[in-house]
Amino acid sequence: MLGSDSDLFDIYIEGIYNTVIVRDIEERQFRRVSKSKNSKINDIALLKMIAKYMSSVIGSPVSVRSITNYLISNGRKVSANTVDDYLNALCESFVFYPVERFDIVGKEVLKQNRKFYIVDLGLRNYILPRKNYDLGFSIENIVYFELLRRGYRVNIGKLRSTEVDFVARKNDEVVYYQVTASMVEQATFDREMRPLKSIADNYEKIVLSLDRYTRGNYEGIRVVNLIDWLLE
Numbered sequence: 001m002l003g004s005d006s007d008l009f010d011i012y013i014e015g016i017y018n019t020v021i022v023r024d025i026e027e028r029q030f031r032r033v034s035k036s037k038n039s040k041i042n043d044i045a046l047l048k049m050i051a052k053y054m055s056s057v058i059g060s061p062v063s064v065r066s067i068t069n070y071l072i073s074n075g076r077k078v079s080a081n082t083v084d085d086y087l088n089a090l091c092e093s094f095v096f097y098p099v100e101r102f103d104i105v106g107k108e109v110l111k112q113n114r115k116f117y118i119v120d121l122g123l124r125n126y127i128l129p130r131k132n133y134d135l136g137f138s139i140e141n142i143v144y145f146e147l148l149r150r151g152y153r154v155n156i157g158k159l160r161s162t163e164v165d166f167v168a169r170k171n172d173e174v175v176y177y178q179v180t181a182s183m184v185e186q187a188t189f190d191r192e193m194r195p196l197k198s199i200a201d202n203y204e205k206i207v208l209s210l211d212r213y214t215r216g217n218y219e220g221i222r223v224v225n226l227i228d229w230l231l232e
Contacts, residue, residue: 009122010126013122013123013125013126014126016123017123017126017127020093020094020095021044021047021048021051021093021095024093025041025047025089025090025093040082040085040089041085041086041089046071046076046078046082046086047086047089047090048127049071049074049076050067050071050083050086050087050090051090051095051096051127052127052128053067053070053071054067054087054090054096054116054118055118055124055127055128056128057116058116058117058118058124058137058138058140058141059115059117059134059136059137059140059141060115060137061113061114062113062114062115062116063112063113063114064080064083064084064087065080067083067087068080068083071083091116094119095118095119095123096116096117096118096119097116097117097118097119097144097148098114098115098116099114099115099116099117099144099154099155099156100114100155100156101113101114101115101155101156101158102155102156102157102167103158104157104158104159104164104167104199105159105160109155110158114156115156117140117141117144117145118141119145121138121141121142124141135181135210136179136180136181139179139181139208139210139226140165140179142226142230143165143166143177143179143208143226144166146230147166147177150170151170152168152169152170152175153168153169153170154166154167154168154169155167155169157176157195159195159198159199160198162194162195162198163195164176164177164178164195164196164199165177165178165179166179173203174201174203174204175203175204175205175206176196176199176203176204176205176206177206177207177208178192178193178195178196178206178207178208179207179208179209179226180192180207180208180209181209181210181211182209182210182211183207183209183211183213183214183223184211184213184214189214192207193207193218193221196221197219197221204222205220205221205222206221206222206223206224206229207221207222207223207224208224208225208226208229209223209224209225209226210225210226210227211225212225
């Protein structure tokens with residue numbers, strides 16, 4: 001047991017990070033090189049730089065090109081193909097999970113501008129130490145993995161010019177989710193409700209929020225406290 005000692009916790013997270021980033025990916029790469037004689041992942045510093053950037057854009061649309069541009073602007077000479085290889089290595093080691101967008105009207109998966117979520121927020125805190133994080137993106141990360149745990153296939157919902165945080169599908173079941181820290185402000189309430197109200201089908205629509213003041217059913221859209229939902 002680590003107890004409440006923050007130093008021990010940091011050492012524990014550091015060990016996990018270095019095991020996954022350094023040992024796991026290097027071992028995977030060694031096995032591939034043994035077969036193909038073609039090394040793709042040979043710069044751990046670059047791998048960690050990409051991991052740090054990905055930790056900063058959790059829940060935001062990102063492309064290989066945007067990552068490449070960021071690295072170049074920070075003095076790294078790197079190609080989009082190299083970034084793609086390194087990003088794939090981070091996903092294959094299950095540090096980051098890519099989530100593709102789903103066109104709700106056209107009923108098709110879109111391959112551009114995926115979002116990425118990190119397997120553990122504690123790992124994110126180690127990779128990208130900050131005093132403050134965007135609470136909305138953090139709880140969005142939690143909801144994504146809870147939906148996976150419950151057996152859903154999860155996509156980001158695209159509805160014309162708007163977006164639904166998650167489209168969760170399992171067999172014939174479909175549930176649309178919006179995730180927000182609070183629904184108390186009227187502007188936030190309207191913003192989160194608008195995409196769900198625009199969906200023409202009759203599948204379940206839920207807004208998950210940390211506040212308990214706006215719980216209820218609004219024209220068929222349920223507003224549910226996030227903690228209650230996690231404990232279901």
